[in-house]
Amino acid sequence: MITFAAKVETFTNSKNIARYAFGRGAVRGLETLLAARRTTADDFVVFFVDAFFRGRLGSLAFPVRPQDLLVFVETALEPTTDLADHMTANVRKHSAKAPCCVVGMGGGITLDVAKAVANLLTNGGKAEDFQGWDLVKKPALYKIGIPTVSGTGAEASRTCVLMNEKKNLKLGMNSEFTLYDQLILDPDLTESVPKEQYFYTGMDTYIHCIESLAGSYRHPVGDAFSHEALRLVSEVFDSNEMMALANREKLMVASYLGGCAIANSYVGVVHPFSAGLSVVLGIHHCLANCLVMNQMQDYYPRETAHFKKMLKAQGITLPSDVCRGLSDGQMERLYQSTVIHERPLTNALGVHYKDTLTLRKVRELFQRI
Ligand SMILES: [Fe+2]
Known part of the structure; x- marks a missing residue:
């Protein structure tokens, strides 16, 4: 979709999410989506999952394999650039090879952390280097987003908001590369959200x-x-x-x-x-x-x-x-x-x-x- 802003001398070429699955129980389709990404025996997936789901993934038939990295994201505090850097380093420590997919499942914080790490794994550098507009230069790793609370729009937006405590700044990596490649929108997942x-x-x-x-x-x-x-x-x-x-x-x-x-x-x-x-x-x-x-x-x-x-x-x-x-x-x-x-x-x-x-x-x- 191409548009020309009438009075602004800029050219905007917008992009939205390429694919999404919607419906009750849709999260069970994750296994099929990941099977298509796992092409060799040592391909692994990194899951960032809201800490709320610790001990609750069994009932969702969550497709975690032994070689995968499952990270529970604590959401008591807003995510920081340091957290994104730390999580990225942990993925690198897990394997010298890049993951075949990054999955983010949770609220806005977890979805944004997964986006930030997927950008950092291919671009290198530190999270704060990419806070701003269109500073991410290389496509991120393929990623799947699964929101479990509705409203932030993090599943569809082209940013991932991080706090930069040193700079007293809250700003995202606003980039087309930050967009998820695939979403799973399952309204059953929002049933247990506190009122x-x-x-x-x-x-x-x-x-x-x-x-x-x-x-x-x-x-x-x-x-x-x-x-x-x-x-x-x-x-x-x-x-x-x-x-x-x-x-x-x-x-x-x-x-x-x-x-x-x-x-x-x-x-x-x-x-x-x-x-x-x-x-x-x-x-x-x-x-x-x-x-x-x-x-x-x-x-x-x-x-x-x-x-x-x-x-x-x-x-x-x-x-x-x-x-x-x-x-x-x-x-x-x-x-x-x-x-x-x-x-x-x-x-x-x-x-x-x-x-x-x-x-x-x-x-x-x-x-x-
Ligand atoms: Fe917002």
């Missing part, structure tokens, strides 16, 4: 889409993905049984479409503020998004009202006073780690965004959270 996490993560899709639709870097295909994803997310969270099977199916589709939408666009005001909360206070991405979204009446008034309505409909209470009592130094770090996100903020507020997004304004907003 709050299900809501916060689902809202990531809502937020991606409203930010992208309100921005200035619009894309007709991205807009279409966003509109449909928003329709599905609204149906799920305006209903009174957000985790019913039909709603889990809808949310899984919405998450995928939201990820495709963002591949053609940029986020807006919410994600930079959310990144500040993650970098300075270590708050998880999806909860941080919701904390910010709840205070976005100046930027997205209609959507903020809808967000509050959905919170109420699902009986979700957000933590409060999260930024109370922060020092001036912490506030300054929050400001810096928010305004550093030039592309989304320019998308939302224009190139002179720092004229309105002053330290005082940013501070005021965080103090309401």
Whole structure:
């Protein structure tokens, strides 16, 4: 699909996921997909699996062979560039040969770690070398993504977000090579997600889409993905049984479409503020998004009202006073780690965004959270 942006002198040639399998029990097709990749006896697969599934893989008939490397990814903290480097080194230690496939199964953190390692294994260097836009130069290893919670769109997006603690930065390896080659979308896998996490993560899709639709870097295909994803997310969270099977199916589709939408666009005001909360206070991405979204009446008034309505409909209470009592130094770090996100903020507020997004304004907003 080729597009020409009307007023921007850039040429965008978009790519989405090549293949996806959808349906209840689809995860059982993983064995067949991997058998096609294993061409010699010593070919091995690296699995990155959310630590939640430790001891639970048997019931999924997970096709791990003795030569494979199975890594459980802890998700208490947001993933860092150091973690991605460490995981890559472990794969290299496991075998001098490259794996025939990398599988990521879990939420956004696990899916992103698998993407980062697949890039690093072929490109060399350190994870921080690739944080930014189109810095990955060589195709990644073939990889399969299996989301187990819906909303981040990590399964469909062209980035893998990592915290860089030394640089006070939260940024992804934004590249076509970061995209998964194959997805397995199995709504049975989201059944055991805790209610709050299900809501916060689902809202990531809502937020991606409203930010992208309100921005200035619009894309007709991205807009279409966003509109449909928003329709599905609204149906799920305006209903009174957000985790019913039909709603889990809808949310899984919405998450995928939201990820495709963002591949053609940029986020807006919410994600930079959310990144500040993650970098300075270590708050998880999806909860941080919701904390910010709840205070976005100046930027997205209609959507903020809808967000509050959905919170109420699902009986979700957000933590409060999260930024109370922060020092001036912490506030300054929050400001810096928010305004550093030039592309989304320019998308939302224009190139002179720092004229309105002053330290005082940013501070005021965080103090309401
Ligand atoms: Fe997000």
